[in-house]
Amino acid sequence: MTGEGLMRGLTSGNTETSVALVGAPNAGKSALFKRLTEEYVDVSNYPGTTLKTTSVTVGSTELTDTPGINGVSSFSEEERVTREVILDADAVINVVDATQLDRDLFLTLQLLDMGVPTVVALNMMDEVAADNLELDIDALETALGVPVIPTVAITGSGVNELQNRLSEASAPPSTPIASYYDVLPDDIKATRAEKTLLIEGDEPTARRVDTRNLVADGGDTSPAAIEKRETVYRERRTRVRSIVETVEHATTSGGPPMKWLENLLMRPATGIPIVSGLLIAIFYFMGVVVAQTVVGYTEKILFGRYYNPAVKTVVEDILPPTEWAAHVEFLLINDNLGLLTITVQYILGVLVPLVAAFYLVIGILEDAGILPRLAVLTDRGLNRIGLNGRAVVPLIVGMGCVTMAVISTQMVGSRRERLITTALLGLAIPCSAQIGVIMGLLAGLGFVWWASYLLVLLGVLGVAGVFLDRVLPGDQEALIEQLPRLRAPRPRNVARKVSNRTLAFLREAAPLFAGTAVVVSALDYAGVLDAIIAALRPLTAALGLPASFGQVLVLGLIRRDFAAAGMTDLTLGAPQTFVGLVVITLFVPCILTMTMILKEHDARSALLMWAGSWVTAITVGGLAAAALEVIL
Ligand SMILES: Nc1nc2c(ncn2[C@@H]2O[C@H](COP(=O)(O)OP(=O)(O)OP(=O)(O)O)[C@@H](O)[C@H]2O)c(=O)[nH]1
Numbered sequence: 001m002t003g004e005g006l007m008r009g010l011t012s013g014n015t016e017t018s019v020a021l022v023g024a025p026n027a028g029k030s031a032l033f034k035r036l037t038e039e040y041v042d043v044s045n046y047p048g049t050t051l052k053t054t055s056v057t058v059g060s061t062e063l064t065d066t067p068g069i070n071g072v073s074s075f076s077e078e079e080r081v082t083r084e085v086i087l088d089a090d091a092v093i094n095v096v097d098a099t100q101l102d103r104d105l106f107l108t109l110q111l112l113d114m115g116v117p118t119v120v121a122l123n124m125m126d127e128v129a130a131d132n133l134e135l136d137i138d139a140l141e142t143a144l145g146v147p148v149i150p151t152v153a154i155t156g157s158g159v160n161e162l163q164n165r166l167s168e169a170s171a172p173p174s175t176p177i178a179s180y181y182d183v184l185p186d187d188i189k190a191t192r193a194e195k196t197l198l199i200e201g202d203e204p205t206a207r208r209v210d211t212r213n214l215v216a217d218g219g220d221t222s223p224a225a226i227e228k229r230e231t232v233y234r235e236r237r238t239r240v241r242s243i244v245e246t247v248e249h250a251t252t253s254g255g256p257p258m259k260w261l262e263n264l265l266m267r268p269a270t271g272i273p274i275v276s277g278l279l280i281a282i283f284y285f286m287g288v289v290v291a292q293t294v295v296g297y298t299e300k301i302l303f304g305r306y307y308n309p310a311v312k313t314v315v316e317d318i319l320p321p322t323e324w325a326a327h328v329e330f331l332l333i334n335d336n337l338g339l340l341t342i343t344v345q346y347i348l349g350v351l352v353p354l355v356a357a358f359y360l361v362i363g364i365l366e367d368a369g370i371l372p373r374l375a376v377l378t379d380r381g382l383n384r385i386g387l388n389g390r391a392v393v394p395l396i397v398g399m400g401c402v403t404m405a406v407i408s409t410q411m412v413g414s415r416r417e418r419l420i421t422t423a424l425l426g427l428a429i430p431c432s433a434q435i436g437v438i439m440g441l442l443a444g445l446g447f448v449w450w451a452s453y454l455l456v457l458l459g460v461l462g463v464a465g466v467f468l469d470r471v472l473p474g475d476q477e478a479l480i481e482q483l484p485r486l487r488a489p490r491p492r493n494v495a496r497k498v499s500n501r502t503l504a505f506l507r508e509a510a511p512l513f514a515g516t517a518v519v520v521s522a523l524d525y526a527g528v529l530d531a532i533i534a535a536l537r538p539l540t541a542a543l544g545l546p547a548s549f550g551q552v553l554v555l556g557l558i559r560r561d562f563a564a565a566g567m568t569d570l571t572l573g574a575p576q577t578f579v580g581l582v583v584i585t586l587f588v589p590c591i592l593t594m595t596m597i598l599k600e601h602d603a604r605s606a607l608l609m610w611a612g613s614w615v616t617a618i619t620v621g622g623l624a625a626a627a628l629e630v631i632l
């Protein structure tokens, strides 16, 4: 679209007109917003994608994308946000899902009752035919008394006409609700919108308009007000039903095309096997294909064989043979965390593939409408450890890569649950790099050791989950998911998301990680790491392990798989190996993960998790060593 006004007719002079896209969750508001403004916003196949408003000015029109709502009352945070935008807007584009008229027209009628100038974008028109429905658009236009424009936001069909007819935005001069206005005091100073909301018992409106005469006491939630609201709602529902009956007709029998799959997914007997299969596939793709094969290649071949040696040669050639240059050289190209070598390798060779793969999988799940279903099916089990079903993806992803999982806690919802998920991930979920080595060592010891290891981990996971659930303030958040229909993911949308999110992630994470790496390198150079190894001697002795295990732990501060690999270099008996493996699994997250925890949470939580891992690892390891002493 070009720079002329979005609403050609409504625009008067240079003053700006504000137009808001308003509609039910998942109706396609953001997809339409993208079409109208060419501005990137997230479009996903689940309700609640948009949580904040986004505004863009095109010509002299400011267009705002809003969080989805089912009505203009002020109950949830999203409803409050959208309500304010509606009250301030000169006009709204009411996005209606054409396959959900019964649900969506309630909001439409409410907007019209409020007298908000409205045009209706009748979206998802492509799915109407697939659902074996037929809509009489002229009849709908007549019934509503405002323009109704059929659209398909993802293809852009109808968008031009929508722009052309925006100037016709209007509301009928009067609607059935007007008959209730006389219950309000005569001298009340309120707009038509405010009067409507008052009758419906909207609290912020009651506070804004002087309602002292309106309700004697008991505020706006008095029984009288609630009764009015219910009457108004009931009548509006009746009007919706009668409109739907006139405009919607079924063509042939049969349901939406993916309905059978939706049914299979929601029935536990079939849903749980399908979802388990899916989770295994995700684990395999992220944990094996990407975290091991792809990253193995980028790390060992691209960086190990070509990039790092080349950079080293160049740096060594350039720097003069002086003492200060030796310091600089260490910071730049040391083999643990050199700023130009290993740090770049971690960011580009490890993080980028992991993060992009994660966003790819999530993008596909989001677009297909699978995420909310995964959450619903796993909700029960996760409730026991203070989480809800939305934590399932991070926990699975964690077995691939804990760093990636910490990022994926973004989808968990409440801060409290994100903290619990992150803490559990950091504590007791080994990442794939570790799992490989650990499984190898355990396989050598035999099944009993393997099973005991698993039991210890699950025990720690359970205890830690229950503990955090108890001590963290706040309540567990119930999972309320409206299930979107299943749709084929759109490659372009997924690709766009992957690149946008990966770049955004890199911009934030790369400097943070580089900073951490320099600090750790400096500590290493100053001999602090060696001092730590020495200081750890009493601890390793208490665990019944040789002093060289201290070295393993210090490697583990940097990367967990370094620690695991370090274990293979030690010659230990079965009980010692077992204790050592338990300790390095529960031990602190790697510095890449710590960087992410720092980015996603606050410094205090990150430090607590880090310290908590030390304590847990040593305590559980010590207990295991003591128990083995008694048993064996
Ligand atoms: N088939 C079809 N799919 C559409 C159409 N418009 C949007 N979608 C898809 O519907 C889903 C929801 O689109 P969004 O634009 O994110 O919906 P929204 O109204 O912004 O949703 P919230 O932000 O959650 O309130 C996405 O998967 C879109 O690709 C359409 O006209 N036809």
Ligand SMILES: [Mg+2]
Residues within 6 Å of the ligand: 029, 030, 031, 042, 043, 049, 050, 066, 067, 068
């Ligand atoms: Mg949206």
